[in-house]
Amino acid sequence: MDGCEKRCAEIGTKKFSGKPFATIVVSDILKKCPKPNLKSRDELSVEEFKWAEKVAEEIAKKVDEALDCEKRKLEVTEP
Amino acid sequence: MTEDKKVVVVACAGMDKPLGSVARDSVFKVVEELRPKKAELVCLPPLLAGVVSHSELIGKFPVITVDGCAERCATKLVVKSGGKIRGRVFVPDSVKKHNLVPDSASHLGSNGEKLAEIIAEEIASEVDRLLQGM
Numbered sequence: 001m002d003g004c005e006k007r008c009a010e011i012g013t014k015k016f017s018g019k020p021f022a023t024i025v026v027s028d029i030l031k032k033c034p035k036p037n038l039k040s041r042d043e044l045s046v047e048e049f050k051w052a053e054k055v056a057e058e059i060a061k062k063v064d065e066a067l068d069c070e071k072r073k074l075e076v077t078e079p
Numbered sequence: 080m081t082e083d084k085k086v087v088v089v090a091c092a093g094m095d096k097p098l099g100s101v102a103r104d105s106v107f108k109v110v111e112e113l114r115p116k117k118a119e120l121v122c123l124p125p126l127l128a129g130v131v132s133h134s135e136l137i138g139k140f141p142v143i144t145v146d147g148c149a150e151r152c153a154t155k156l157v158v159k160s161g162g163k164i165r166g167r168v169f170v171p172d173s174v175k176k177h178n179l180v181p182d183s184a185s186h187l188g189s190n191g192e193k194l195a196e197i198i199a200e201e202i203a204s205e206v207d208r209l210l211q212g213m
Binding site: 006007008009011012015016040041042 | 103104107111122124125127128129130
C-alpha cells in the first residue's frame with residue numbers, strides 16, 4: 001500500500017522481502033476523485049473517509065485475488 | 080522561519096502498534112498545528128527505500144525521532160541514513176509517565192489522544208529549543 005508515486009512500500013518490500021503480489025497506490029485511486037482536497041494527515045473529512053473505504057475495497061479485491069492464486073497453485077501441485 | 084532553519088521529525092511507522100499510532104498522531108499535530116513552519120515531517124519508508132531528497136533533509140537539519148517500541152526503527156533508520164538526532168521521544172516511557180494507554184492502533188481513544196497531545200507539546204518545545212541554538 002503506497003500513498004504516493006514514490007512507492008516506498010513497494011520498493012522496501014522488493015528490497016527486503018520479495019516481489020509484492022500487488023501494489024495499490026492511493027494517489028492513483030484519488031485521481032478518479034473530482035476534487036481531492038486533502039488538508040490533514042489524521043483528521044479525514046466525511047468525503048475522505050468515503051475514499052478510504054474505496055481504497056479498502058481495492059485492497060479486499062487484491063486479497064481475494066491473492067488467495068485464489070494460492071488456491072490454484074495448490075490444486076496444480078496436488079497429485 | 081527561513082528555509083535554512085527548521086527541525087525534522089521522524090516517527091514510528093508501525094501500523095499494527097497502538098503506540099506507533101500515538102507517535103504518528105503526535106508528529107502530525109506538531110507539523111500541522113503547533114509548529115507548521117518550523118517542523119518538517121519525514122516519513123520512515125522513504126528512508127528505507129533510499130529516497131535521496133528525504134535523506135538529504137535529515138542530513139541537513141536537526142532531527143527529533145519518535146519511537147513506538149523497543150525496536151526503535153525511527154532512530155535506527157535516521158542514524159543509518161546519516162541523520163543528526165538532536166532529540167528523542169520513546170512513547171512507551173511517555174505511557175508510563177502519564178499513565179495514558181491508547182485503545183488500539185486505529186482508534187486511539189480519549190487517553191491515546193491526550194497522550195499524543197502531551198507528546199506533541201513536548202516535541203514542539205524541543206523544536207523551539209533546537210531552533211534557538213541554530
